[in-house]
Amino acid sequence: MDKFGLHHAFPTNTLSYGENGYYDAENRSIYNLKEPVHKSDASTKAYVDSKLKELQHVENKLDVLQRTIQIMENHITSMEERLYAVALEKIPSIEKHVNDSNNHMMELLKKSSENTKHGEIWDAIKQLKEKKIININA
Numbered sequence: 001m002d003k004f005g006l007h008h009a010f011p012t013n014t015l016s017y018g019e020n021g022y023y024d025a026e027n028r029s030i031y032n033l034k035e036p037v038h039k040s041d042a043s044t045k046a047y048v049d050s051k052l053k054e055l056q057h058v059e060n061k062l063d064v065l066q067r068t069i070q071i072m073e074n075h076i077t078s079m080e081e082r083l084y085a086v087a088l089e090k091i092p093s094i095e096k097h098v099n100d101s102n103n104h105m106m107e108l109l110k111k112s113s114e115n116t117k118h119g120e121i122w123d124a125i126k127q128l129k130e131k132k133i134i135n136i137n138a
Helices: 045-115 120-130
Strands: none
Touching: none
16 A cells, blocks of 8 residues: 555565565565476476376376286286196196106016016016106006
């Protein structure tokens, strides 16, 4: 208010100091503020809004990445379960082939040991089988 009791539309060019030693804008707006450079600089609403928008964009990308990782983990788990099931189906088949080969080998050894004077090879195989060191049907 001036000496005539009128309020001026434009504030004066000076800022007063508050009790704490800082400038007091006396509830007035500050215009033409530069973008902050140093960590103690004041910032405009537009600057803060732009940084908030950048953070929200990064957060959205992280959410998408997290969902992608979860989908991949589920897919990997599913693949592991399928591979395990296939392995369980194939192992008996593989085991049968191994046993068939071992049995064939045992028959050959048995025949060859019968031709030896004392059957030492066959006796050694029977001992290994009795001690459950080998598991071959012959």
